[in-house]
Amino acid sequence: MSWIPSGLLSTPAASPTPVGSAIFLSISFFVICLLALLLLRRFLTLRATPGYIILPVFLALVLPASVVLLVPVDLTSSTRDGDAPKGVWLPDRAILVLWRITYWLIFCLTWIILPLLGEFVDSGYRDPKGRLLYSLRSNARYHLLVLGCGIVGLVYIIIQNGWEFKSIRGLVMAYAYMWGLILAIYLMGHGLVSIPRSFFRKSNNANALRRIQTRAPKIHDRLTDAITELEELEAQLSQLQQRKTGTARDFEEWIDELADFSSFPDSRPAALHSIAESTAVPAIITERYLADLSRRLQRARHQKSRFVDEWDRLVQSAADYQTILNSTASKKLDFGLTGADGASPSKRGLVSPYMRYVIYVNLLPSIRLILGALFAVASFCVVWSELIKTFAPQLSIISLTIVPHPNEAGHVRLVGQITSSMWLLYMCTAALKGVNDAQVWGNRALVRRNTYGESACWYAGQVARLTVPLAYNFLTFFPPEIHLETTFYRFLGQYIDLTPLGKGFDYFFPIFVLLPVCATIFNLYGRIKKVFGFAIVDDEEDAEANPGGFGVGGWREGRALIERELIGLGSLSLTQSSVDAGRSTSSNSTATARRGGHGQRPSERPSRGAAAAAATTGPADTIARPVVGGEDVVDDEGFFQSFAHRVRNTFETTSTPKWLQGDLSGLNRPRWLAGEGGGSASNNNSRPDNNDDDGVLGGLFGGRSTNGHVRL
Template identity: 60%
Template structure:
């Protein structure tokens, strides 16, 4: 007996050491992730610490679930996996859950608006943050009151009911968002791997996306220079109310482009049309906020354009190497991938690596992830009817010993399933275009965007973890500490228990929408879309002729690589402005990168018109007689004038369905996370 106690104690010590080492590893990985998207030395601690916790705590949840299952299924014969005492697991769940709850519902929303306020003084920033979050918190409070009335009628009014209500409402909102995003990601992950295995098809899709991305970059440059023009006008005003904010104006001018080479298009003829006669603190804060958003919007599209151009160059080099059997990548200082920067491989070995090995590896992993996606979707559909038929359940729990304890191998399987489900949700989070102007930019992410993404990651992890727990049999689930901490409050009422089992069936909605590209059809019908598919332009215009075709994207990329374009990589100023501060821009790219006169996009041919002679000469060999005849017939119909009886006003959407803002703040977008106007609603 004494020997058994010593053995169990030794294994417990080993599990504690492993748990501590795993937490340390998670912390290091999160720091590396923050270093990739933020400049840690220039980012203040009040922003870095909450974002770090919002990423590290959800990662620890993925670690806690398999440890909890192994600890709660011990049979007295000695543990066969990583386990912890029940009290330590309960304390860990309490710390992780309530810290995540406070971060996602209070700290990160307030901190994001604090960084994005535009005010100079902390008092003004705090007041703006409270005003911006007041209406959103009021809506949440109204929902909480309705839920409290229901729970009080069902189980009586007491402190446990209030706690159950708070945890159940947070879980319901997180589960709704997680099911939608995860459903999209379960289709997007294997489909992306299958499509990227074909270099020519991937290059064609990138070329189809290039015109739209180039337009956005040009618009971002124009918007930024327009705002900097206002700053220049303010700087020249030496009388009146502007004197009160002279120091503020000088700070804005230091981080702006003060070049006098602006075109007459940007300089308004009447300064009073853009700048009010009386300068107020609210106007200065609004100008500062719009200026720093415009800087980071420009930095975002510069980063996306650079990656698109370099990826297209790499793919073109891979395709061209089929003749010579030798692969060499150009633009070595700007390489985007780790393999492309390696000099160990010979050109011949690199050719076979990218032509034969990497495509087959992508196809293999695509098949594996496709099977995993099918298993997850099947488990969501079947868990309430026949949980023993669930593939996820059978890979974790054995029914031979009613059920057998969870061993180390099954713990690894549990972590793998959880990681894949969370990865699918994060892929859907990255692909969804309902978050306004928020984006992750390498070493230059806006502080408000960092808070937003970190808050969503933290908000999604706990609902996904508990939803995964519902795949398991009732005996295993109810014995876990996670269920005793969270699950019993969700199952407190029949409505909550039914929602937990019925709602995940709706994962078929985002799965089918992504699988059959329903987003593109909704966008064509209603004028807006929740997702922007890369292949949408290619499917609508497979020939590539006309405005925004893949041929135009190919020309834009070639001009960029040869140095003839307006955004050449060789002249790119990628260094942050030395005088920028984290509160007023987070080291955005310098706005003096290209003069406006050189940033004008090359003119496009009119839709349906004849293509330029150089393009026609280049494509003569590619088109046979039937293809050329089809193109001519198509151009004939496209250039035909519309009958007079069809030339009336087009169908106009209602005002509440409109989306006129470039940042996604108009119409329905402000209900789905777009940056709201003062007093707007933000989910």
């Protein structure tokens, strides 16, 4: 305990001061800022992204993370009895100020700043004034709808409590909390099942490869659609750029600026010409039309980069799993990692190929099983605490892990603070997992180093929107004598409990966490997809529904698509303008080209996909079927079916001999049978005075070449 600052532990002094706690919180806040910057660097290009986007997104990540740190401090500070507790604590006034700053900053970011910035970036207009007006109009529609719903509650509050600023402020806070709690409970319920399930599924390498192959056709179709949509828009822009008369001359600079950021598919001019003929450009070009075209181009470019990145990662994961499965025979695992000097990893690294095989084949699956079991237990504890807190809060498992004896002392010590931070972090992670899995957000997605600005603002807003309701919901797990004394309750809870409707909603609505939990466990989303034809979340139940993999969209089709990509015949290589369709390239150069040809960041492991391709493919002009270890990936056919297929393939692939086809050019014959001019049929037939009717049988009956002489 020597590493804990002096203010963290109780001292016999009469007036304790939280100097050590303040220093510890300052260092923790600095670490949170560094982690937020690293997260931004992973999904955004910091140098190319404007500062007016980076700063709000940065605050929208730092402030919710500070809430995860501030809730345990509030618990410890509110349960102390005048003395310095054994943990991180602050005075009540300081905690109240921190809660006010954090909450109202998050509120403004969530409901005002980030929505305006998102529409500002996605407007498509060229000048800032047009972007701002478009953003204000778009957000005004949404806020008018929210205001229309809030008028009913405002009338109810005025009738009950009168016209007071405190009542109106409480109504705004209660509405924001209720909407956030509805979204958070649904997404958290899905994530509580999805997180342990993902660890269980990845514990079996063969099943993980099968699921990747099952997802491949869907991702490939989306990538193809994104490329086609972008080509249609760029063809329309190319047709618009060629127009030099009429209203197009007024926007010539704008059109040229859009063309500078476009990459026309010069390698396929015929396809571009056919697309340009199918697109129609209006006779009168307006500013609204160009803004709409700019907005569609921006979305199409980022949609393409999104699916290019997703397809690239899927192919790389499939190649890695295939390499792991193929290493079962040799007991050596080598992903093809090479350094700048060309040295093999066994010579320059600390992990040998055999040790790497032990880690990936034996150790990592076991660790994933253990983590899956731990997260499953944690999910059960969260669901149990949500269900039991209304009837018997003293039986809440989360509360008992933080305050083991609430009736005796009720103090939250340092160990309880660490435990409460871990519980709250897991609940927020489950909710964000649900945000990532849901498919109702349109074209929004997080792409490594190339995230669209509007998507970054939207995801940051969701992080800020979900954290505060989950934090207050976490406090309700504790008995009333603990959570009613917290500063967070006096700041936010009293406004939520302003009306009986708000109090009942806070205590009874979290019971509906069973709805998304059961829907995820029993694959209700897959049934909805089959009935209505659309998917709510990205479920992976297709592998269980079609274990044979036959038909369109099965894992067999996905395996073929991945193999074609690994040998350089897939979608990523065919969409490059510098690659000839008829030229065969090596696996190593193809892997490098498909990572660098679309503006993506070059892979740090360029030869890893090539090694997997060499392990899973045969010659360059054929697609070899990978040898997969494990019984789950073997083809579903019996011995007699396999024997029948082999016999049928033998007869179907056998070519007819040339002498049965009437082609005798390849048969050699003696000089005495070939005549005076040559010793082979090919040489004889190559002579200009040769008769087409001459041949071996013709020579036997006098049909030889006479060279212009009369034969007696």
